[in-house]
Amino acid sequence: MEKREIALSTPNLNADIVENLKECIEEGWISTSGRFIGEFEEKVSSYIGMEDAVACQSGTAGLHTALRILDVGAGDAVLVPTLTFIAAVNPVRYQGAEPIFLDCDKGFCLDPVKLRQFCAAECRLEDGRLIHNKTGRTIKAIIPVHIFGNLSDMEAIMEIAQDYSLKVIEDATEALGSFWIDGAFAGQHAGTVGHIGVFSFNANKIITTGGGGMIVSPDSDILRQARYLTTTAKDDGLFFAHNEVGYNYRMLNIQAALGVSQIDELPDFIQTKIANYWLYWEFLSETPGIRLLPFRPGTRPNHWFYALYVDDLPESAPGETRNRLMARLIEEGIQCRPVWKLNHTQTPYVNCTNYLIEQAEDYEKHILNLPCSTNLVEADVRYICEKLQKALASLSATSVL
Ligand SMILES: Cc1ncc(COP(=O)(O)O)c(C=O)c1O
Incomplete structure (x- = not known):
């Protein structure tokens, strides 16, 4: 390919x-x-x-x-x-x-x-x-x-x-x-x-x-x-x-x-975002070690960005698997990114009060944002998912060895 x-x-x-x-x-x-x-x-x-x-x-x-x-x-x-x-x-x-x-x-x-x-x-x-x-x-x-x-x-x-x-x-x-x-x-x-x-x-x-x-x-x-x-x-x-x-x-x-x-194009863009989100869902739902995170029930979100949760492989440090997967995809030309570095740890804000931060720390280490442009078609999403599955399989293989 x-x-x-x-x-x-x-x-x-x-x-x-x-x-x-x-x-x-x-x-x-x-x-x-x-x-x-x-x-x-x-x-x-x-x-x-x-x-x-x-x-x-x-x-x-x-x-x-x-x-x-x-x-x-x-x-x-x-x-x-x-x-x-x-x-x-x-x-x-x-x-x-x-x-x-x-x-x-x-x-x-x-x-x-x-x-x-x-x-x-x-x-x-x-x-x-x-x-x-x-x-x-x-x-x-x-x-x-x-x-x-x-x-x-x-x-x-x-x-x-x-x-x-x-x-x-x-x-x-x-x-x-x-x-x-x-x-x-x-x-x-x-x-x-x-x-x-x-x-x-x-x-x-x-x-x-x-x-x-x-x-x-x-x-x-x-x-x-x-x-x-x-x-x-x-x-x-x-x-x-x-x-x-x-x-x-x-x-x-x-x-x-x-x-x-x-x-004027917003309704169509949202439809595309929703359709592509569900394509990712369909193509990735059977893949162990990753899951597309859901949006809140009782709402109709615009599905602007897609968040994939990447589990840590056995014996990897928290977040290492996500980082290695991300590096592989970037090497393949597929732009993806981690969620933002948490703000309470950013240099201008390290001395500010923060309160019981737990879930955000978990997401910081495990979320990977996947391509979500409104000009992506089904073949693109399929291509991304295939590359992702291949990269994950090779990481799992190395981790077992
Ligand atoms: C959560 C959030 N807040 C604020 C902003 C700032 O918006 P702008 O880039 O238009 O200044 C952005 C995006 O850029 C954002 O994602």
């Missing part, structure tokens, strides 16, 4: 995009004004069933703006998962606050049981504020992240937030198009349940604007503030009066031009 190169996740761009970009260039609307920005906001908000949305430069910019709006600052702390891309955490520090790292549940997302336990055992409520006993910081918010498009247990998280006076910023950067089927939030989309939700349109996301983000909220005042802060807090457009320190975080018209054509 000829060696092929298969990327982990590539953007899937259609011909329409060129037309939209051409319009921006020909008419000169390439910056923070132009018709595509409003159109993209309208399309995203109506897709997820919200009144309005604010388009910004990136998911990171959206999260930063959200924390600023919720008045998170020096002396405060924010509860975050350790198992997530670091961009979900960094904006806490941009605001001069400290992250407190929590574990994930089996579904990769913030563990609500440990979250409640942490609030009850490690903190106290004082005048309606949650104070972290050890550091004396006021905990203002929780950032649940819908990892790989899998939904966090938002029913439990929202209850805890209510009980402990916390605001909730949903990091829905990976979860555009995921929604609940059952329970209190049936029919609601990722990002629409918390006080603020944030999406990303980075190139590896389910739809892309090259780079970009979107802020949503059921509270129109929050969105008004988001629009104001992301456009340098300009109070007078003629005399350039600014009454607050804002940011240059507005999405560009050329980014939105990409988004407008991409969002």
Whole structure:
């Protein structure tokens, strides 16, 4: 079999995009004004069933703006998962606050049981504020992240937030198009349940604007503030009066031009992600030593990223088998990757509080993300699975010898 190169996740761009970009260039609307920005906001908000949305430069910019709006600052702390891309955490520090790292549940997302336990055992409520006993910081918010498009247990998280006076910023950067089927939030989309939700349109996301983000909220005042802060807090457009320190975080018209054509394809992209996920499932279900991890029941996830759990071969150190398998696949031209290094172990955050991290450590060592681009066809998935099975068989053989 000829060696092929298969990327982990590539953007899937259609011909329409060129037309939209051409319009921006020909008419000169390439910056923070132009018709595509409003159109993209309208399309995203109506897709997820919200009144309005604010388009910004990136998911990171959206999260930063959200924390600023919720008045998170020096002396405060924010509860975050350790198992997530670091961009979900960094904006806490941009605001001069400290992250407190929590574990994930089996579904990769913030563990609500440990979250409640942490609030009850490690903190106290004082005048309606949650104070972290050890550091004396006021905990203002929780950032649940819908990892790989899998939904966090938002029913439990929202209850805890209510009980402990916390605001909730949903990091829905990976979860555009995921929604609940059952329970209190049936029919609601990722990002629409918390006080603020944030999406990303980075190139590896389910739809892309090259780079970009979107802020949503059921509270129109929050969105008004988001629009104001992301456009340098300009109070007078003629005399350039600014009454607050804002940011240059507005999405560009050329980014939105990409988004407008991409969002029409989202339902098809999700169908492809789902179909390919089940192909992996079918091709790998009989292979011992590995299993494709499921998404949360009672939801319709967008199946953005696929996570394979790789067991340790006998007598291998934890994670060694996953690493060797990954190296073999990369050698074969199949791009795959481990889940992120846990944030509580990252250099800027080693001194922060972390609480009972166990499941995330297990996932850090054993998860392998497999190629999941929406342009993969059945033959590609079959090819990847065959290579994977072959590599695993050869590792098992060497391990027995
Ligand atoms: C979980 C998570 N949070 C935040 C971000 C930041 O989004 P962006 O790259 O658009 O800044 C990303 C993705 O890049 C992400 O995966």
